Amino acid sequence: MDHQEFAHMWVQAWNAHDLEEILSHYSDDIEITTPMITLATGGKESSLQGKEAVREYWRKALDKFPDLHFDLIHSTAGVDSVALFYKSIIDKHAVxxxxxNEDGKISKMYAHYD
Known part of the structure; x- marks a missing residue:
């Protein structure tokens, strides 16, 4: 799949607040690392592993930010990877x-915010 096509599908799923559609892009053993986890856990951890842990974290995030909306700015492709640059919640920019993985599912994700 083209990285721009993927980026638009990914943003569309988030903007629809469709948690199952969001999770459909990720492997069962997904590992995410983001400073937002640190904020949510009071600095205890910055990574989550496994689709169920990620589902619970994102469900809470969608509940907390009912007006969540991402605006895609740019996407780039790498080797078996993609980087998305977008406007996130609270006017933050995110990468x-x-x-x-070999099945075309996201197995690892790192988020960066300004």
Whole structure:
């Protein structure tokens, strides 16, 4: 799949607040690392592993930010990876780097915010 096509599908799923559609892009053993986890856990951790842990974290995030909306600015492709640059919640800019497994699912994700 083209990285721009993927980026638009990914943003569309988030903007629809469709948690199952969001999670459909990720492997069961997904590992995410983001400073937002640190904020949510009071500084205890910055990574989550496994689709169920990620589902619960994102469900809470969608509940907390019912007006969540992402605006894609740019996407770039790497080797088995993509980086998305977008406007996130609370007017923050974000870059997410996602690494795909052999099944085309995201197995690792790192988020960066300004």
């Amino acid at each position: 997410e780097v996602m690494f795909f």
